Amino acid sequence: MMLLERGLIEFLLSIVTREELNAFLRSPQNTATLVGALIAVCGALLGTFLLLRGMSLTSDAISHTVLLGIVVAFLLMTETFGLEGDTSSPWLILGASLAGVATVVLTEMLYRSGLVKQDAALGLAFPLLFAIAVILVSRFVDDVHLDEDAVLVGEIGLAWANTNSHCFDHCESVTITPDHPAAKQTRQCVNCRELGISPRDEGAEFRRICSNCGDYTPAQAYRAGLLEREPLLVFFPKSITVMLLMTALTLVFVLLFFKELKLSTFDPGLAQALGLRPGWLNYGLMILVSLVAVGAFDAVGSILVIAFFIVPPAAAYLLTDRLSLMLFASPLIGAAGAVFGYDLARGQLFGVLPVSAGIAALNRLFGLELVERWDSSISASMVLMIFALFLLAWVFSPRYGLLSTMIRRANRRRRFADQVVLAHIHNHQHTALHKTECRMDTLHRHFRWRRGRMQRVMARLRALGYVRVVAGIAELTARGDRQVHAFRQTMLEANNMPDLE
């Protein structure tokens, strides 16, 4: 992990200077946005396949159970092995992901027993595992990085502060022994507490101790004033490393198995027949979903993470029919949501509209007394912005959007109206009834339409040059005639009927 980070930083340092890199990473906004965008990319890529396989809620499943895995692994680490609790430790990530996969398998077994329906199996297993995890957290874990709030929303806003430091020059680690000139010697009473006396009393025994002895990393040494030259340090947030690793894994998995994933998603039977092992691929997908859920736990908690899996692919699904385009669009949507989400949490909607102005307007309109300063959860805001992008896709999608559907329906209704009116005139214009059937002022009655509608349709037909009005009677122009015949022809061909005319 450290090695990976170092390589990455060396690469980055060949592009930017150290000061620039540190300044970039030390800004909470940059780090939070970057982590959010990386989560969004992983989630959207995997979520696309989950959505197409009808397994969207599996991510919900996994995120709930992964929490239990994290808590148990965390307790094992701190209580049994006496390690420092760290939710980005590779062991914890591995253990918790295994827990995620195990639960998926268990739920499948539960509903295959035939006693419980699939939805009930899901609805039962996840609250249970989540409940156990919450009880464990609130009862046994006493740690700032793992409390109920962190479970819910994570702490993406603090991601910048949890860093590994890497030193590139003047890297002198300092060890202070009692003989070192900088060592601070003091004495401590060894039997005061035992005897209940103060160090000034008689009978107190002392020993000499060194208060600042020990090993110092270059960063600590410089801070403690033990080094004269400032070491060249880069502080790299752990969350970014973890999520970069997850993104790389996800990308490799999707690119390497793209053909297999595509086939087993759309035609599992054929994939099986071709020997592609869709079962194994499925487990691979589940493992990656678990890994991403664990990796993202620090940043966004265990519930909101499912938004990154479900919502961007759903939005992309409304925009395109092509898998490859979906795989491009959904990470973009997710990442854009992460970027806008940070702004929203800090009070800017889409980076331009201040939320406080909206609250002020509400206050004025309804006479409320709401506080106008909007400062909210970053991860929840990211989810809200992703949802806002989904809503935009839902309304404005060129093919499946509400708006385009409405326009398409209106067009179809208009075309139908044109055609029936043209057909009506065509049927009657060379007959004896022409004068009664096609009179402009009574025409609407033959269709049982309102007069206004007929006027609109006739105005359109006359503007198109299909119909002309002679002495209050409608008749087809040559162009209108051609139109009717062309339409008749297509209808007859579509129904395989001979032309009797």
Added chain:
Amino acid sequence: MAPGIALSSADRRVWLIIGAIIFAGLVTIPLSQQVFGLRLTYTVRVVALGGSILGVISGVLGCFAVLRQESLLGDALSHAALPGVAIAFLLAGRELSVLLIGAGIASWLGLRMVAAILNTTRIKQDTALGIVLVSWFAAGIALLAYIQAIPDASQAGLDHFIFGQAAAIIERDVTLVSGVGLAVLLFIALFWKEFKLVTFDAEFAGANGFRVGLINTVLSTLIVITIVLGLQLAGVILMVGMLIAPGIAARQWTHKLDQMVILAAVFGAFSGGVGAVISALDSDIPTGPMIIVVAFGLVLLSITLAPERGLLWRRLSQRANRRRFAAQNTLRDIYRYALSHGGADSLAPADFIRGVGDRSAELGLRQLRAAGQAAPGDGGWRLTESGIQQARQIARNERLWDMYRLYAHELELPILQEVRQVDIASVLPAAAVKQLESKLQEVDDSA
């Protein structure tokens, strides 16, 4: 066995379980006092009462959610209640009934949103549920974070709606919950027929002129109300467990809706009450999760122990069947082999018997040897005289079963489950067996 007797034994079983659960619930009270040193203070009693009442309501409504396969809808709707709580607090302050109305409205809007997504796009139900669940929940979290940033003490306790907290419940809340809950239960009782019909066969209900859409909406709304009532105790994330777990447990014990609903109510009362009491033992244990754990314990018990459906029961009956029919099946295998290899008393190789009979072959051979119907020798087994007699009888029984399968409809015989190892004369009236025998005679003559 006449059907009337079978039914009443199932009924008796259900009542027995209800009694046992009530007994267990009553035992918990002195147990918690003696063993865990819980003092049944006024607060604890109020909390336990509230938990039980909520358990009854959510158990009853949960039955419908489970049977209509809407468990995950319950999950989405309970998450979706959170922003309503926050907005209601912002607008009207910390008054429980107002907060719950807000929660109900938000949850109901979530329901409409799911329906709108399903109706106007090609997104499938699970995805639509996921979208609404997480977006509404995020809105709630964002609003709660905004509220918490307000320098004002009165927002304290609002986040209890996320995981539930029993200590926050006071007598007035219990009164409110009981009142609304009673109304919901009355509604269910009044429109019992409609709800039952729509749950099991919506098409039939529609064809008979019931307004299925309206009834569905009413039922969903009742589920929303139930979820909202439970929020303070179970919290938005875990409310779905409290809703469906009692129903799932009850489903294992009975095939009748009315019994299932009563059982679920009792299970719900038990898990709500006991869960609330346990969480009152230690202030670090949130109530919602504890109730879920107790309820899941009941589910686990039910799917293991329940007669006919339970895992244990199925395992035992499979084993009993294997024992019961092992000798018979092995005898049949040997007889068939022997007939096609030179006569009823010729030798059947041991490998063949084991290959055909699998695990029960060994057991069957042991039983046959003990009964003196087959004897080992020359690397195989040979039927004895009494074995051949027995085998002929079995073969004839199987042929009668064949006749039953072919002509039962024509001869208007009663419909039976075909267990071909069973002597057909023991399950069919003598006259019917006579008819089958004459049919067999006809077939043999014509051959």
